[in-house]
Amino acid sequence: MPSTHEREITGPVDLCLPDGRLNPGAVGWTRRPLHRANLRGWSRAKRWEYWGIVTPRHIIGLVASSLDYAGVHGVYVLDRETGEETGKDAVVPFARGAVLPDRSGAGEVSVRGGGVAIGVRQRPSGSRVRALAPGVLDLDVEIPLPEGHESLGVVIPWSSRRFQYTVKDVGRPVRGRLSLPSGEHEIGEGAFAVLDHGRGKWPYRMTWNWAAASGPGLALQLGGKWTDGTGMTENALFVDGRLHKIGEELTWTYDRADWLRPWTITGERVEVEFRPFHERAARVELGVVGTETHQCFGRFSGHARTDEGAWIDFDGLTGWAEEARQRW
Template identity: 70%
Template sequence: MTHEREITEPVDLCLPDGRLNPAAIGWTRRPLHRANLRGWGRVKRWEYWGIVTPTHILGLVASSLDYAGVHSVYLLDRRTGLERNHEVVVPFARGAILPPRSGDGPVHAAGPGLAIDIDQRAEGSTIRAVAPGVQIDLTVPMPPGHESLGVVVPWSRRRFQYTVKDVGRPVRGTLRVDGTGFPVGAADSFAVLDHGRGKWPYAVRWNWAAGSAPGRAIQLGGRWTDGTGSTENALVVDGRLHKIGAELTWRYDRTDWLRPWHISGTGVDVRFHPFHERRAKTNLGVLASETHQCFGRFSGWAATEAGERIDLDGVVGWAEEARNRW
């Protein structure tokens, strides 16, 4: 299913001079990389948590993009389709805390009207955030034996990215919107982590899809990994990760984002059926981004390492296209 090397021991992402450590290139089933980034020059660090409940979809971002910290809390009411998004830009990411290891240590980001605090421990993470009209108090436990996908993508020795995509995590707690509390239960809600650390090219485009249902979760990526020898594709079945090493073909209509998407390749034949499109655009001159993130339901299948096709009908999540100049 994959030609990539599986890493099974802790490793530093960078050499002492800040270049990519060749021993770090590969993929993992649990976070083993220490992102010992140094210096200046398109160094990017972020934590993104996406949370799906029967009533809402949440997105939380804490980031440091060299010359700015861009932090946000996004909320979609699934019943009404109403969105709210509070984003703050903090010069030089002052005050942001983003630890070098995924799942280990505190994360903090704050700006006018917004604060995000994440406590990461071996047994799981707690997420607390406040934004205008929104209060979030959630626990994301780490199930025994649960596996996540870690990948190092090497564009060159000086441009590279380490990502952890942790899909299908249970989540529980409370979401409060304009004073009304909404309980979040682990039986019908899930959380997805995107942990990123690296040194990026100035302009890049990517696709990302993630979704979960009881006992099944899917993680698919594209464009930004093309030609690097690394991919970020995986199927998770009952907590066990099945790495998919093929580069995938993404087909979707950029004039109508709510039309069905088709993602296919060796070991994958997935349809994605959107029910809502989120558009996000930032233009700060040297830093600009445009993202079309669609929420919806998956159908089709993905194969395990043994070749068994797992039905993805009923999996809920998102698929997106992002373009960044940063």
């Protein structure tokens, strides 16, 4: 069976035309980062790097972003044993000092301000991620890129002037250390990392769903709402690092009055149940700009179908599912 109606891009391409509009030749999906996000000017341009790290003891989230009018950076840690959350958020006017390269996996990411500093050194062999928020955390990890490991890159075309390029890289190995006020923790066996690299020009209002999960030899990347009606999706199954692109829009069912009730994510090639064990709620209000995110951590069960039509069963994949509502 064909894996998807969507076009696979196999060579380097610029995201934008010289006048700043979307390059039609950039619309498609990739197995490794091939897009150069040559965004021009302001006009609702958004750039971010999000790294999520899941270990047997902790869940860590790091965000470095430039939203034109502000840099919104943050660090977060959940202790899975105690349920304790710690974190630090910073808003830097006009994203002063933020360095966010135009290619995923190349160059250096650097943001600083408001008591938060995040740096990522990206190389062909992998990335080194450093984050420091005094009194909150000190993180130093290596995230290797295994040979043959694939990631999902997608361009979502709302219009010629509103579009988003995302790379979702799920199930990367990670090793290093996490220092918290409560003590030092080694990161290695049983841990994985997820990258969300985003570059684009967004409408003022948008809602999205995102789920990412990983386990031995398997990983899931699923999205919804924000891609509906564009002809593109950000859905994929990874088996031993190989991407199986899922081109259909999926149905997400969950209870907005009780985020910890089970979620379902379904389609012709996906039947997933997600059982949360913790909800992280985050809100940012900056006048006419605001965001509300409910990110639930938990375990996934069910099955998904490969490009060849085989159903792959999974039970106990760990990760998260979220709903984010943006005014930006």
